[in-house]
Amino acid sequence: MTDMRAAPLDIHSPLDGSLVGWLPTATEQDVASAVLDAREAQAAWARVPAAERGAALRAAAAGLREQADNLATVVETETGRPFASAREGVLAGASTLEQYAELGPVHRGRTLLGGHDATDFMVPEPRGVVVALTPWNDPVAIACGLLGAALVTGNAVIHKPSERCPHTGLLLGQLLAEHFPAGVLQGLTGDGAVGALLAANPHVDVVAHVGGTATGRQILAATAATGAKALLENGGNDPLVVDAGVDPEWAADQAALGAFVNAGQLCTAVERIFVHEAVAEAFVAALCERARRWNEDPQPLVDTRHRESVHAHVAEAVADGAQVLVGGEVPEGDGAYYPATVLARCTPQMRVMREETFGPVAPVCVVPSFEEALALACVDEHGLAATVLTGSMAHAQQAWRALPVGTVKVNAVFGGAPGGAAQPRRASGTGFGYGPELLDEMTTTKVVHLGLPG
Known part of the structure; x- marks a missing residue:
């Protein structure tokens, strides 16, 4: 310069x-x-x-x-x-x-x-x-x-x-x-x-x-x-773990808020979801319904360059076997809009799960147990935040101790006491x-x- x-x-x-x-x-x-x-x-x-x-x-x-x-x-x-x-x-x-x-x-x-x-x-x-x-x-x-x-x-x-x-x-x-x-x-x-x-x-x-x-x-x-x-x-690549036994409608509310608010452009947005197979079908259906609601009043991404990056994550996931249930397409017209998107059949190896997308994308990976969900949530180079939705005090204790992040939120994707800090x-x-x-x-x-x- x-x-x-x-x-x-x-x-x-x-x-x-x-x-x-x-x-x-x-x-x-x-x-x-x-x-x-x-x-x-x-x-x-x-x-x-x-x-x-x-x-x-x-x-x-x-x-x-x-x-x-x-x-x-x-x-x-x-x-x-x-x-x-x-x-x-x-x-x-x-x-x-x-x-x-x-x-x-x-x-x-x-x-x-x-x-x-x-x-x-x-x-x-x-x-x-x-x-x-x-x-x-x-x-x-x-x-x-x-x-x-x-x-x-x-x-x-x-x-x-x-x-x-x-x-x-x-x-x-x-x-x-x-x-x-x-x-x-x-x-x-x-x-x-x-x-x-x-x-x-x-x-x-x-x-x-x-x-x-x-x-x-x-x-x-x-x-x-x-x-x-x-x-x-x-950056962060914050996981959301959805345990068996939780209300899938409530869990979908939390997931949609975490993934779609501000068009997913938050440091602590939900970037990857691991849901127990016992509630997966009902949870995914409810999450799709929430995504459609968000798309009734869309918010643009910050610019079209960023939209290209977000869509590249989605397109690559689809090419690797993910299924688009809602959204996933660049809309016509002016502005940098991108729809709230739900991806099913995601695997931990996909880039949309490995890297921060920073857009309104909710990639879902179904797992057979809480232990596997927690183990997968712990695998990441980042360490910003994580959320766990569970009705089990034992699982909550296990999760907050195991997750290698600066902030762990149990049963709420956002929130915390005044004066809190994060490292x-x-x-x-x-x-x-x-x-x-x-x-x-x-x-x-x-x-x-x-x-x-x-």
Whole structure:
């Protein structure tokens, strides 16, 4: 990448293919200048009392709530996420900022028990310059988590949103940045080349990324060379296990929600289903009925390029022996629509079962026992999340202990207590991506011994 102005980002709406607009792509000099400005601004921001940093974040959250409708409209236009759902994401982002506004000032260190004539303690300090590389599928809520935790702990932040939603990222950054000193929160637009420049910059202290596994691995390589901390939530291939004895209608509701909500474009979406043969026939029939309902009010995928990827998984599965029961065809007309799809006769060897599809596809594999379903669910290079539907406490205990993932959900595909966190494993990433523990990720600990002079 050179300092010559790169080609702009042209964004077309997945709703109808119309041009949303274009934004400039940051150059190498833009990246270097942003990092330098952040480094200079961070020292003063770190000296601001934590309570005042929290107050700034609270004011930013209030401004975000005031502009929720406007920002949700931009999200819908760029990503195809329906307005009501997009607005929920904006408000979730504001709530996350408010959460960190409260948690930041009470983020504690520890005192140590040393000699009587000395004081020993451990104190958290900001890491410095944080780069936040955020995705398009929930662009406001996810960004607010990383930005909020980094800012309230005294870091300066450079935010690069996905090239699929740069207008969303730009507007979010403008709304938030006005509540912080110059240089503390900056935004850059561009594609993966800009993200690579940021990740490789030797003056960056943390690279926080939510997105694909391939990009995450590139970031790990870059930070290994610079010494920066990599905080990654990458792809997942989350299984759903349906045990014998469960209500197949209820199980189908859970499976459809997990596989089809937001057109399957969620990090913790249901990607592969293992159902006990005792309930398989009734479950699959009910799941097909739910898929047809979802298709009455379709949501597009983020763009036609992504739709091609999703359909390739389906077509390859069919070629390998899977049966399409609902959907499975690219619709005619404008936009990037793809129907909720149910695939039967799937095997664990199929790519649709081995890799993250990230679309509204529910591949079903019928198994003879809970033990086999659990064993197959455990076979994957990812380690993000998993769901088990069962009426057996013994099976629930067996499952949550066996599944090699950061989050296990029993009898609900989504949900959890407030303040929860998640720590992905293996190809799905490293570090806590949200929750109170994210404050620990954004800080480093200094141990101090205060002794008396001799």
